[in-house]
Amino acid sequence: MDSTAARRLVLVVDDDALLREFLGEVLRHAGYDTLDAGSSAQALRAIGERGCDVALAMLDIGLPGMSGLELARLLREETDIPFMFLSANEDAASAREAADAGAVGYVVKPVDAARLLAAFEAALARGDDIRRLRRSEAGLSSALAAGRETSIAVGVLMARFHIGRQLAFDVLRDHARAQRRKLGEVAEQVLAAEETLNAVHAALAERMRSR
Incomplete structure (x- = not known):
């Protein structure tokens, strides 16, 4: 991990507090800073405060209230924050729905640390590419x-x-x-x-x- 990774902020959104703790621990151990939220409403408040610093959002698809897919659509329409999904569903339809929403990554639960980090870093790199492309187009x-x-x-x-x-x-x-x-x-x-x-x-x- 290079020295710039420690300054990158990841937003983790999942209603499972134990899973949020696990995800945060894995990411922090890898050199990233994290914000966590247990719902879309909490995530939106965090984005309102520190959205310009968020490098990637990791979203649970099955959030209560506003779903992860609905939150993702808001992120896509109103911010330039790339996002990936965590899902308990491994069927092709769920993965296609995530791709249609604009996700840069998709991980099926339960997930071990090594697989999570590999998927996360691939999603982060893709998100960076998309941001650069958007800036170039603008x-x-x-x-x-x-x-x-x-x-x-x-x-x-x-x-x-x-x-x-x-x-x-x-x-x-x-x-x-x-x-x-x-x-x-x-x-x-x-x-x-x-x-x-x-x-x-x-x-x-x-x-x-x-x-």
Whole structure:
């Protein structure tokens, strides 16, 4: 286990206090920190307090009240916390249901320490991969949006000042550098100014027609 593992926090959610104690002991011995909860409600409170620190949630499917599957759907929709399931059912339908919910791992009870840790670390690695992919996709989406805005702003400058595309881009880029701002931010400013000018022009034209 590398030194970073000790700083990783795992949320263990199961209504069996003895099992929670066993899971926590195995994980802490392996170098992880743990939070535990006996119900979905307790888990949600823990996530509200320390959700940004949780590397992985280990959920019992058969929780009383809000089930582990329902809790997992909330985690998937409202957080970026990856989760794996613990289940007393070893049938294919239960495993498929867990996969459909977005689980990165599935362990059938009862489970020994070695098998649990192997499944946990595989799930943690997969969860890390998914988080990295989501961050990359978000970054790519932002870059594409900024690229579209920059292209439109360049077109605005070309039309307004009757200059070529390269010159328009160079002016936009140089202005961004001089202001120590991102190119996309300056492009947004140009577009906002153009919208304002168009609105003022339309208002002026309307007033002239009403005379």
